[in-house]
Amino acid sequence: MNLQNSNRLAVALPPPIGDSLIGLVLVNNLIRNGYRPVVFGWVAEQLERWFPHVEVGYPAAYAGAFDTVIELRRTDFAPALSGTGETLCLSELDAYRAPNHMVDRITAVAASVLALPDVTRSNGIAVPAHVQRGRYANRVVIHPTGSHPEKMWSPNKFLALADRLREAGLQPSFLVAPGEYAAWRQIEARGHEIHALARLEDVAAWIAESAWFIGNDSGLGHLASAIGVPTLTLFMRRGLARTWRPTWGPGDIVLPPDVVPFGNLKEMLWKRLLGVNRVMTQFHSLQARS
Structure with missing residues (x-):
């Protein structure tokens, strides 16, 4: 799939926390390959400071605003973001159905379907400066x-x-x-x-x-x-x-x-x-x- 003709790109994350964190692997790969997707979903909203490189959007403000909308699986709100009402649903792609780990399925889609040349398994999370990692050692x-x-x-x-x-x-x-x-x-x-x-x-x-x-x-x-x-x-x-x-x-x-x-x-x-x-x-x- 060629994303070059998409002036505006959205990624709609599913509600479960784990699925959203795995979906952010796709977002991170889009960003590292030069795209600027707007990301939707409550997990991204509440972890916005943990993903400072991600632009988080709210559906009501973006009705019909995007040429391409990607979702991991079907959501209620994603079609309304698309100018055509259509979305690319990753769970319906053959590359996503391979019998391997979910993160590897995402990276396979990023590399083989979206043709991104620089692909990582990381979702890009960053612990904010005010949080002291490992502060309580026991x-x-x-x-x-x-x-x-x-x-x-x-x-x-x-x-x-x-x-x-x-x-x-x-x-x-x-x-x-x-x-x-x-x-x-x-x-x-x-x-x-x-x-x-x-x-x-x-x-x-x-x-x-x-x-x-x-x-x-x-x-x-x-x-x-x-x-x-x-x-x-x-x-x-x-x-x-x-x-x-x-x-x-x-x-x-x-x-x-x-x-x-x-x-x-x-x-x-x-x-x-x-x-x-x-x-x-x-x-x-x-x-x-x-």
Whole structure:
């Protein structure tokens, strides 16, 4: 696809945090190859200071303003940005459907479909000057939730993990969304801190000033990885990890023991099979390497 004839170029990011951070890899590659896309999506809006090279737009001010609109997958607002009502949806391209990691799918589209000569896996995130990276050397962020309940490890096991981390001289710090706080506030009765930060930029700062991040397969793991915080991610299946594991910064994954032969059974039983000892062992390995 030739973008040379596009006077105005837009990129519409999908709502999930991880998908948006991966979509910003495309934005970063467009910029490094001389384009100036306007980027839309709530993640870009709330992390605007973390992507100072990105021009962030708001849909209401750009109706029909663009010759070319790129979206990772279909959104409600992207067609209204286009002068023709048409968009280029990456998820419908063959290059995007290859059985490899999502970031590699984006770079493949950038190189083969958009013909960009200078391509990187980075999304270009930059920690603002007011944020002190690694300020709390013993703090381990625990993100026990996610957008898909079936991917969320047992709350009791997360609590037991926090107890083990505290016994090891570390400071577990639970991080949840404001709407999840009521369901998790019992953590405080166990002597652990829990935070429900309203804005994603505050979440990013909290993670950046911590030493490690442990969480389910979710967008905040990608955010921690992009920032460079060592990240341990819990996955139900190896196939999901191959496609979605955070890969920008130092990190590792932990899977349940491979004792169940069928994928459906693995998804049903993984929370029971994945024990706290296994997670702690993998964390200590990551800790030693980082």
